[in-house]
Amino acid sequence: MTDVLKNDRFLRALRREPTDTTPIWVMRQAGRYLPEYRATRERAGSFMGLAQNPEYACEVTLQPLERFELDAAILFSDILTIPDAMGLGLSFAHGEGPQFARPVRNAADITKLAVPDMDGELRYVMDAVRLIRQELHGRVPLIGFSGSPWTLACYMVEGAGSRDFATLKTMCWNEPKLAHQLLDTLAQSVAAYLIAQAAAGAQALMIFDTWGGLLGPAPFREFSLRYMAQIVAALKADTHARELPVILFSKGAGQHLAEMADTGCAALGVDWTMNLADARRAVAGKVALQGNLDPAVMRASPEVIRREARAVLDSYGNHPGHMFNLGHGITPEVDPEHVKVLVDEVHAYGRALRS
Amino acid sequence: MTDVLKNDRFLRALRREPTDTTPIWVMRQAGRYLPEYRATRERAGSFMGLAQNPEYACEVTLQPLERFELDAAILFSDILTIPDAMGLGLSFAHGEGPQFARPVRNAADITKLAVPDMDGELRYVMDAVRLIRQELHGRVPLIGFSGSPWTLACYMVEGAGSRDFATLKTMCWNEPKLAHQLLDTLAQSVAAYLIAQAAAGAQALMIFDTWGGLLGPAPFREFSLRYMAQIVAALKADTHARELPVILFSKGAGQHLAEMADTGCAALGVDWTMNLADARRAVAGKVALQGNLDPAVMRASPEVIRREARAVLDSYGNHPGHMFNLGHGITPEVDPEHVKVLVDEVHAYGRALRS
Numbered sequence: 030m031t032d033v034l035k036n037d038r039f040l041r042a043l044r045r046e047p048t049d050t051t052p053i054w055v056m057r058q059a060g061r062y063l064p065e066y067r068a069t070r071e072r073a074g075s076f077m078g079l080a081q082n083p084e085y086a087c088e089v090t091l092q093p094l095e096r097f098e099l100d101a102a103i104l105f106s107d108i109l110t111i112p113d114a115m116g117l118g119l120s121f122a123h124g125e126g127p128q129f130a131r132p133v134r135n136a137a138d139i140t141k142l143a144v145p146d147m148d149g150e151l152r153y154v155m156d157a158v159r160l161i162r163q164e165l166h167g168r169v170p171l172i173g174f175s176g177s178p179w180t181l182a183c184y185m186v187e188g189a190g191s192r193d194f195a196t197l198k199t200m201c202w203n204e205p206k207l208a209h210q211l212l213d214t215l216a217q218s219v220a221a222y223l224i225a226q227a228a229a230g231a232q233a234l235m236i237f238d239t240w241g242g243l244l245g246p247a248p249f250r251e252f253s254l255r256y257m258a259q260i261v262a263a264l265k266a267d268t269h270a271r272e273l274p275v276i277l278f279s280k281g282a283g284q285h286l287a288e289m290a291d292t293g294c295a296a297l298g299v300d301w302t303m304n305l306a307d308a309r310r311a312v313a314g315k316v317a318l319q320g321n322l323d324p325a326v327m328r329a330s331p332e333v334i335r336r337e338a339r340a341v342l343d344s345y346g347n348h349p350g351h352m353f354n355l356g357h358g359i360t361p362e363v364d365p366e367h368v369k370v371l372v373d374e375v376h377a378y379g380r381a382l383r384s
Numbered sequence: 385m386t387d388v389l390k391n392d393r394f395l396r397a398l399r400r401e402p403t404d405t406t407p408i409w410v411m412r413q414a415g416r417y418l419p420e421y422r423a424t425r426e427r428a429g430s431f432m433g434l435a436q437n438p439e440y441a442c443e444v445t446l447q448p449l450e451r452f453e454l455d456a457a458i459l460f461s462d463i464l465t466i467p468d469a470m471g472l473g474l475s476f477a478h479g480e481g482p483q484f485a486r487p488v489r490n491a492a493d494i495t496k497l498a499v500p501d502m503d504g505e506l507r508y509v510m511d512a513v514r515l516i517r518q519e520l521h522g523r524v525p526l527i528g529f530s531g532s533p534w535t536l537a538c539y540m541v542e543g544a545g546s547r548d549f550a551t552l553k554t555m556c557w558n559e560p561k562l563a564h565q566l567l568d569t570l571a572q573s574v575a576a577y578l579i580a581q582a583a584a585g586a587q588a589l590m591i592f593d594t595w596g597g598l599l600g601p602a603p604f605r606e607f608s609l610r611y612m613a614q615i616v617a618a619l620k621a622d623t624h625a626r627e628l629p630v631i632l633f634s635k636g637a638g639q640h641l642a643e644m645a646d647t648g649c650a651a652l653g654v655d656w657t658m659n660l661a662d663a664r665r666a667v668a669g670k671v672a673l674q675g676n677l678d679p680a681v682m683r684a685s686p687e688v689i690r691r692e693a694r695a696v697l698d699s700y701g702n703h704p705g706h707m708f709n710l711g712h713g714i715t716p717e718v719d720p721e722h723v724k725v726l727v728d729e730v731h732a733y734g735r736a737l738r739s
Contacts, residue, residue, distance in 0.1 A: 195680040195715070202684035202692070245656045245678050245711075247695075284638065284658065301600045303639065323600050325550040329557035337557070340602075356600075360550070 032167030034232075039101040040170050043233060043274040043295050045317050045350035051342060051379030052100035053372055054172070057358035058093040059105045063365055065092050076121045080107050086157040087164055094168065096365060097372045100352075101169050101233070104161065104226070106154055108176030108237050111218050112185045114145035125190075132188030134196075136204075139211045144218045147225035154222075155229040162230035173231030175222050177238035177279075178215035178260075179253035185211070194240055201252055208252065216256040220263035227270040235276040235298070236260065242281020249285055258292040265293060276319055280357060286311040301356030305344040317350035324355045327363040327371070334367055335374045342375065347382050387522030389587075394456040395525050398588060398629040398650050400672050400705035406697060406734030407455035408727055409527070412713035413448040414460045418720055420447050431476045435462050441512040442519055449523065451720060452727045455707075456524050456588070459516065459581070461509055463531030463592050466573050467540045469500035480545075487543030489551075491559075494566045499573045502580035509577075510584040517585035528586030530577050532593035532634075533570035533615075534608035537563070549595055556607055563607065571611040575618035582625040590631040590653070591615065597636020604640055613647040620648060631674055635712060638663065645670040656711030660699040672705035679710045682718040682726070689722055690729045697730065702737050 034040070038052035060066060069089050073079035080086060090105040109127050113119035118130030133139055145151050162171055184190070186197040201208040223234045241253040257277055264270040277289055278298025289297055290312040299308045299320035308318055326337045338353070345351040353375045359368070389395070393407035415421060424444050428434035435441060445460040464482050468474035473485030488494055500506050516526055539545070541552040556563040578589045596608040612632055619625040632644055633653025644652055645667040654663045654675035663673055681692045693708070700706040708730045714723070 193680055193715075195683050198678070198680040199683045202681065202688040242657065246659050246662075248678075281636065281657070284662075302597065302636070304601050307601075307639075323553070323603075325548055325553040326557065328550050328554045333557040360548070 034167045034170060036100055036169045039352060040232065040274070042350060042352045043317050047349050049380065050376045050383065051351055051353050053353035053375045054099050054101040054103065055093070055359050055368060056355055058099060058103065059089045060359060061361035062359055062363040063092055076107070077119065080105065080110070081153045083153055083156040083160050087160040090161050091164060097368055098376065099169065099372060101172055102161065102165060103172040104158055104174060104231065106157065106174070108180065108239070109184055110151060110154060111145060111175065111215070111222060112181055114150035115142050117185060127184060128189045129185065133185045133211065136207055139207055142211070142214050144214065144221055147221055151222065151225070155225050158226050158229035158231055170232035171230065172233045172235055173223060173226030174235040174237060175219045177236050177241065177253060178212045178219060178256040179241055180237060180239045181215050182211050183240045194243060201248060212252060212256050216259045220260045223260065223264060224267045224270045227267070227273050231273065233274050233276065234264070234270070235278065238277065238279035238282070241279035246284070249282060250288065253279065254285065254288060254292070261293045278319070283308065287313070290315040296352065298354070299356065305341060306346070309345065309348070317352065318345065319352040319354050321354070321356040324357050324359055327355070327359060327367050331367065331370045334370050338371055338374045339378050342378050342382055389522050389525060391455055391524045394707060395587065395629070397705060397707045398672050402704050404735065405731045405738065406706050406708050408708035408730045409454050409456040409458065410448070410714050410723060411710055413454060413458065414444040415714060416716035417714055417718040418447055431462070432474065435460065435465070436508045438508055438511040438515050442515040445516050446519060452723055453731060454524065454727060456527055457516065457520060458527040459513055459529060459586065461512065461529070463535065463594070464539055465506060465509060466500060466530065466570070466577060467536055469505035470497050472540060482539060483544045484540060488540045488566065491562055494562055497566070497569050499569065499576055502576055506577065506580070510580055513581050513584035513586055525587035526585065527588045527590055528578060528581030529590040529592060530574045532591050532596065532608060533567045533574060533611040534596055535592060535594045536570050537566050538595045549598060556603060567607060567611050571614045575615045578615065578619060579622045579625045582622070582628050586628065588629050588631065589619070590633065593632065593634035593637070596634035601639070604637060605643065608634065609640065609643060609647070616648045633674070641666040642668070651707065653709070654711065660696060661701070664700065664703070672707065673700065674707040674709050676709070676711040679712050679714055682710070682714060682722050686722065686725045689725050693726055693729045694733050697733050697737055
């Protein structure tokens with residue numbers, strides 16, 4: 030834990046300080062597109078077997094760093110560990126998305142929910158953070174993360190993935206107090222979870238609000254943004270976590286960047302449907318930005334990947350505060366060689382942009 | 385065809401003329417939430433059997449008008465009739481989305497495609513339009529429609545539904561000329577299709593760009609918007625179709641409204657993720673707006689439906705040029721009584737708003 034950080038580009042960019050080039054990491058960089066990831070998952074037997082075993086989680090977290098000159102590692106885990114620890118029974122049916130054996134549907138279900146024990150049910154996550162920090166030897170910083178309260182609630186109430194998560198939306202409209210009770214319990218849990226990850230050694234924190242963009246503007250503020258702001262405030266009140274930059278990422282919520290920037294977070298993730306020049310104007314220098322190459326570009330030819338990467342870098346321009354990333358997670362069919370092409374181009378062109 | 389139009393609220397709003405109250409229709413109003421629709425579909429044997437039979441298509445088009453005081457009818461059909469007529473072999477697997485037996489993947493496939501014969505393969509659509517106009521007896525205007533070239537191409541190249549339609553995106557990046565050849569053939573086909581619907585009796589035309597919002601800003605302009613603009617221009621050059629107002633609807637593309645308003649269309653559809661007050665500012669009085677209640681609201685209680693409908697009406701305000709609708713199609717589990725609640729509230733509050 031006391032290793033000096035050898036590559037601090039990512040943390041410097043998060044603080045909007047000058048860097049020699051643009052740092053890059055890739056959402057879901059430890060994922061199915063890597064054959065070595067698939068091999069470890071095979072050995073682990075299941076996705077949850079992989080995520081809940083600190084040695085396996087450490088192994089797959091480090092795999093992409095062996096191949097590519099990435100500027101950050103991100104804890105390998107799932108966004109749904111908190112509801113699983115609350116007793117909902119998370120599983121991943123083969124080839125399908127997440128499922129909960131015991132979804133949350135009514136006041137009795139919601140009243141029963143308690144903030145999970147970070148040294149109990151969720152200890153495996155903190156063990157993984159500690160082990161990864163140790164094995165990283167200060168090569169790059171480690172990002173800890175959580176799903177947002179809104180996104181966790183989407184799955185908890187629906188019981189599985191959904192196109193529109195209308196079950197939770199209906200609860201928000203018909204029984205707003207109940208929805209707020211659920212979201213408040215989740216916000217407390219996410220704050221405790223991220224504080225514990227910080228204490229275990231995470232050096233930056235990210236909140237994934239995958240489904241915030243399904244909400245209209247007023248419900249987005251009331252049911253998603255409000256609870257992310259509550260978490261950021263709780264982190265700022267913690268002696269240790271307050272030092273860590275927080276990244277908020279609401280997919281499909283580009284129109285809300287200005288309000289999101291006012292939460293006290295350090296950076297915002299931006300999906301690929303928005304130009305970074307527009308995003309910069311929207312946040313008016315208050316936060317750094319992370320993104321935003323269309324993940325589908327990774328399936329195109331190397332020369333297209335290079336050209337589109339340069340377009341993203343150009344749209345941000347020669348200003349501090351840009352962490353390159355895809356606008357959403359990398360998909361399983363991407364050729365790993367294409368990731369090398371991307372990482373190398375971002376570093377080379379990022380350097381050229383600064384000179 | 386010569387019946388005088390008894391309710392012209394919808395067409396007046398499209399022209400941004402004053403109306404006694406706000407007109408309303410509902411995307412997919414002839415759909416599975418209606419038991420009488422399910423009964424007709426049962427008799428037809430399959431979805432395509434329903435869509436390709438003018439009598440059945442007419443029957444289901446009129447069903448929601450028997451129940452609710454809707455201000456427009458929309459042709460019952462599918463957005464994928466054009467690629468089906470091009471020989472791709474459209475089917476709907478039970479409980480699943482559309483599938484093409486012969487997807488389009490390469491230059492040979494694309495070069496073979498020709499604009500379908502509107503009096504041949506697509507005659508059933510024009511027959512349905514003629515029959516519906518006759519059976520409407522001028523009660524309300526009839527909307528004709530098509531999928532956008534981009535959205536048709538998404539399905540034609542992927543062969544089925546997809547989360548990201550990365551196959552077509554990859555073609556756009558790796559082989560842009562080929563993608564443009566496909567999109568141009570589709571734009572010519574859609575223009576001919578809408579002109580034929582106008583000649584058959586449609587009184588307004590709508591283009592559904594369901595997947596335009598999956599594109600980043602530059603590709604949206606190049607691969608989606610450009611071809612919708614080409615279609616609007618072709619319609620304006622047709623003696624008959626030029627009289628018909630055209631509505632463009634790109635889901636998830638709220639940031640592009642200003643550019644879309646410059647195509648010469650009469651109105652834009654707006655999904656529920658954007659406030660109509662912001663949308664009005666974006667289009668600066670150039671076009672009317674259609675939308676934008678979150679379809680999930682229809683699953684909430686009647687009092688919530690009324691409150692949220694009023695919020696949509698308030699966000700547009702007391703200005704001409706608003707056609708109320710959902711922000712996307714109505715879903716099968718909605719109680720038909722809730723549609724009555726919505727329609728009645730929009731008319732009552734729309735009247736109050738004007739006084």
